[in-house]
Amino acid sequence: MEKRVVFHGKLLPFLLLAPQLLVTLIFFYLPAGQAVWQSFLVQDAFGLSTEFVWFENYQILFSKADYYRTMLTTAIFSSLVAFFSLSIALLFAVQADKHIKFATGYKTLLIWPYAVAPAIAGVLWLFMFQPSLGLVSQSIRAAGFEWNPLLNQNHAMALVVMAATWKQISYNFLFFLAGLQAIPKSVIEAAAIDGATPMRRFWTIIFPLLSPTTFFLLVVNIVYVFFDTFGIIDAATQGGPAKGTETLVYKVFSDGKSGGDLGGSAAQSVVLMVIVIALTAIQFRYVERKVQY
Amino acid sequence: MSDVRLEGVRKVYAGGVEAVKGVSLDIADGQFCVLVGPSGCGKSTLLRMVAGLETISGGTCAIDGRVVNEIEPAERDIAMVFQNYALYPHMSVYDNMAYGLRNRGTPKDEIDARVKEAARILEVEPFLQRKPKALSGGQRQRVAMGRAIVRKPKVFLFDEPLSNLDAKLRIQMRVEIKKLQRALKTTSIYVTHDQLEAMTLADQLVVMNKGQVEQAGAPLELYEKPQTVFVAGFIGAPPMNLVTVPESGLPGLTLPERPPGPVVLGVRPEHLHEDGASPFGLAIEIVVTAVEAVGAETYLYGALNGDGPELIVRVAGRATHVPGQRLTATAAPDQLHFFNPQTGKRIG
Numbered sequence: 001m002e003k004r005v006v007f008h009g010k011l012l013p014f015l016l017l018a019p020q021l022l023v024t025l026i027f028f029y030l031p032a033g034q035a036v037w038q039s040f041l042v043q044d045a046f047g048l049s050t051e052f053v054w055f056e057n058y059q060i061l062f063s064k065a066d067y068y069r070t071m072l073t074t075a076i077f078s079s080l081v082a083f084f085s086l087s088i089a090l091l092f093a094v095q096a097d098k099h100i101k102f103a104t105g106y107k108t109l110l111i112w113p114y115a116v117a118p119a120i121a122g123v124l125w126l127f128m129f130q131p132s133l134g135l136v137s138q139s140i141r142a143a144g145f146e147w148n149p150l151l152n153q154n155h156a157m158a159l160v161v162m163a164a165t166w167k168q169i170s171y172n173f174l175f176f177l178a179g180l181q182a183i184p185k186s187v188i189e190a191a192a193i194d195g196a197t198p199m200r201r202f203w204t205i206i207f208p209l210l211s212p213t214t215f216f217l218l219v220v221n222i223v224y225v226f227f228d229t230f231g232i233i234d235a236a237t238q239g240g241p242a243k244g245t246e247t248l249v250y251k252v253f254s255d256g257k258s259g260g261d262l263g264g265s266a267a268q269s270v271v272l273m274v275i276v277i278a279l280t281a282i283q284f285r286y287v288e289r290k291v292q293y
Numbered sequence: 294m295s296d297v298r299l300e301g302v303r304k305v306y307a308g309g310v311e312a313v314k315g316v317s318l319d320i321a322d323g324q325f326c327v328l329v330g331p332s333g334c335g336k337s338t339l340l341r342m343v344a345g346l347e348t349i350s351g352g353t354c355a356i357d358g359r360v361v362n363e364i365e366p367a368e369r370d371i372a373m374v375f376q377n378y379a380l381y382p383h384m385s386v387y388d389n390m391a392y393g394l395r396n397r398g399t400p401k402d403e404i405d406a407r408v409k410e411a412a413r414i415l416e417v418e419p420f421l422q423r424k425p426k427a428l429s430g431g432q433r434q435r436v437a438m439g440r441a442i443v444r445k446p447k448v449f450l451f452d453e454p455l456s457n458l459d460a461k462l463r464i465q466m467r468v469e470i471k472k473l474q475r476a477l478k479t480t481s482i483y484v485t486h487d488q489l490e491a492m493t494l495a496d497q498l499v500v501m502n503k504g505q506v507e508q509a510g511a512p513l514e515l516y517e518k519p520q521t522v523f524v525a526g527f528i529g530a531p532p533m534n535l536v537t538v539p540e541s542g543l544p545g546l547t548l549p550e551r552p553p554g555p556v557v558l559g560v561r562p563e564h565l566h567e568d569g570a571s572p573f574g575l576a577i578e579i580v581v582t583a584v585e586a587v588g589a590e591t592y593l594y595g596a597l598n599g600d601g602p603e604l605i606v607r608v609a610g611r612a613t614h615v616p617g618q619r620l621t622a623t624a625a626p627d628q629l630h631f632f633n634p635q636t637g638k639r640i641g
Contacts, residue, residue, distance in 0.1 A: 186379035189346050194393035194440075195367040204392075208383045 032273065038266035057267040066243065067251075067268075074247040077161060078225035084165040086217060089172030090210075094202070096173075097180045107177070114170035118228060122235025125163035149237065153244025156237045160245050163236055164229045172217050179213035180206070219283050226276050248272045295370075295447035295480050296322045297343065301352035304338050304504075312338045314504040315352065320497065323478040325471075329491035330501035330527070336484045337452055339501070343482060344373050344450050357447055367396075372441035373450040376457060378433045380425040386412075386436050387421040393444045411439040414473070431462045438470070442477065449474070451483040455490065467493060488528055492516070500524045518630075522637040525559045525630055531592060533559045534604045537634055545578040545598025552631050552640050559630035562592065562607040565622040574626030579604055581618045586611060595620070 042053045061067055096106050113121070128136045131148045140147040149155040183206060191201045207214075230249050233239060239246035239254060246254070249272060256265025297320040304313040313335040320326045328336040341347040343354055345366035353360050361369050372393075380389050387408055394404045412418045415435040425433055434454060441449055454470075455463045471494055474481050485491050491498055492512045499509040500523070508520045512528075519525035525533045539555045542548065548558070560575060579595030582603070591612035592605055599619075606622050614620065631640040 184377060184379065186375045186377055187381060189344075189366075190373065190375060190379040190440075191381070191392070192346070193344060193366045193371065193373050194444075195396035196392070197396075200396065205381060 035266045035269050035273075038262060039270050040263075041266075042263045053263070057263045058271075061264060061267050061271070070243070070246050070248055070251045073157075073243075073245065074226070077157065077164075077229075077245070077247055078222060080157075080161045081164045081168065081225045081229070082218065082221045084161065085168040085172055085221060086214065088165065089169045089217075090176050090214075092169065092173050093176035093180055094206075096177055107173075110173050111170045113167055114174075116167065118167060118231030119235045121163050121167050122160075122232035125159060125166070125232075126236045129159050149241075151241055153241055156241055156245045160229070160233055160236050163232045164225065167232065168221060168224055172221070175213050175217055176210065179210045183209050215283070219280055222279055222283070223276060226272065248275070295357040296320060296324075297326075297448060297480060297482065298355045298358075299339075299343075299352065300355075302339065302342060302349060302354055303351035304335070304342060304347060305350040312504055313342070316501075316504075316506050317352075318499060318506065318509060320480060320482065322480055324496045325474050325481045325483065325494060326497045326499060327483045327485060327491045327495035328499045328501055329485055329488055330507075332486060334501040335504040336486075336501045340450055340452055340482055340484045343448070344371055345369050370447045371450055372444050372446040372448075373452065374434075374437045374441050374454045376453040378425070378437040378457075380433060380436055380440075382425055385422050385424060386417060386428070386439075389425065389436055390439045390443050393440065397444075407443045407445075408439075411443045414442070415439045430458050431466065434458065434466060438473070442473070445479075447480065449479050449481040451481065453485055454483075455485070456487070463490075470494065489530060492528065498528075500527055502527075518639070519559070520639045522557055522559070522632045525632070529561055531562050531605050531607070533561045533630070534565075535559050535632075536597070536602050536604070543597065543601060545601060547576040548574070550574060550626065555634050556640065557632040557634050557637075559632060560624045560628060562605040564624045564628035565604075565606045566624070567606070567608065567620060567622050572625065573623035574629050575624045576621060577604065577623075578619065578621050579606070581614050581616050581620065583616060584612060584614055593620075 039057050040052055040054060041050050042056065043050045092110060096103050096110070116124070126134075128134050129147070129149055131137050131141075131150055137147050147155060149159045187205060187209075188201060191205045196204065226247075227249055229247065230253065233245055233247060233250050234253070237245045239250045248268065252265050252268045252272065255261050255268065259265070297318075299316055299318040299320075301315045301317055302313060303311065303315050305311050316335075316339055318326070328339060330336050338347060342349050343356075345361065345364065349362045353362055355361065356369055356371070381392065384392065390408045390411060391404050394407065399407075408421075409418070412421055415438055417432060417435050417439060420428060420432060420436075425436065428436065434457075437454070451470075455466055458466060467490055470483075483491075483494060485494075495512050497509060498512045498515050500507045500515065502523050507527075508515055508524045515524055515528050519528060519533075522535060526535055536543070536546070536558045537555065538546065538548065538551070538558050540553075551558075558575075565577070577597060579593075579597055580599040581593050581595045583594040585592040585594070590610065591608045591614075593608060593612065593614055595604055595606065596602070597604055606620075608614075632638060633640055
């Protein structure tokens, strides 16, 4: 016997699915397809002639050392942002879960950064850390540290990592807090009676039970760092100094728009798409297995 | 030796609500003490204070002669079984039971021996490698008990451990808990709202109401000599008939010997007899309104003199009574309970 409810008629389900499918088609598959197509083309500087060159754009891309350097920069940038935004958010969430008294105010304050647009966040941090005028830089300099993100690549990297992390903490915090509140209180109490210190309780009970949330956030954060941090980098460092903070997505933009190499930048965006799809697939396939539900 | 002694224990919440209003109890070593009462009476709060999961606002709690008010739950040497079992969902049954021992740095081979012994006693050996979600409710309950007994604590605390089980399993587990406690001789405090569970398990039965102890003692002592109207109505199923009788008496109710003034008269359904052969202390005339046959016995619901308060009479076996029928039931003088209607306290 059929246990599910089966609706006959084909029209209604298609109609109900149509808006979503249409949006996906127009705003994802169409541009993605166009990018793939464009990555096989070479255009002259004035856009007058276009030539189909097969994989030449890719060949050029992978033969250049600076592309690998950008990949390395992206890897460093994304691991730092993902690590710091996840761990700091978790720390905040654990604290918010404890002190219920001021929790509402605390939570509201923590959620605000999420409402700030990436470009604005970038400018905000740029101002604060601007070497000669920035409020924070002045105190850093006063402390005797030669802070200059405009000249020093490591300083610039630190700046964008801080800005991107700060932006993402709110989002991660919300999910971690919800995850923490979903853990039955009696389980924690049982562990306390079982003689586990608060630290041990966290690592042996709370952290494993949070792993579905952590896993979900890891995927979301990686995608965030790969794409959505564009605004921050553009506003704060523009990929500089000397391309020290140029991530893959920023290179797509600078090569395509400023460099005028549409074919090469299309090839880059295809590569970027493949990397993100692959990373997500790997995460689901291997990390999810170890996740405790 | 590990007795539990509570002296004037109080719990006041931040909002000023007083959940427990000065409870004093002596629980002897090896005794099975059951706290029973309606929901919100403070029994669970009291248990959680003994466990150390709630702070004690006033009074002292001593385990084994040591005041534990300021001592962490882990240091009190107690084990607790929770209503929802509170098993660690990401650990196997084995790890669930071993967790408390590992935290205390017990040697590995001793952990193994103790877990296996507990698993044998509780018959969960086949499931040791499974996760809690792969177990039935009764099996989870056993694992939760196993987690308590491997530690060999001074005191077991049970917080309504059987209320998530179905009726049949509940009776079975009730018997097993009793046997287990007898075998281990560990002092136990058990919280329940089920008076039958309370009666059958307890060495010392403590009836609580509104944050206070109404009466504490042996179960049958509470049944035979309830000290307050509340205890009288709470212990026993079906509950004791309680009728407020004014000085002038009630129509349909004959009461040759009674304390002066208005009283609350209590008589259990099982002590009312239709034949009335024994020397009676009470005779009532009721009109049957409903008949409940449960097999071994029949409960007759009736109104005193047709329009008075409702009373229940227990008749052994099958009854031939029909609604609308008039009957006279009597009770022996020593089966009657009298309470002060103002204070609710027992008279005599």
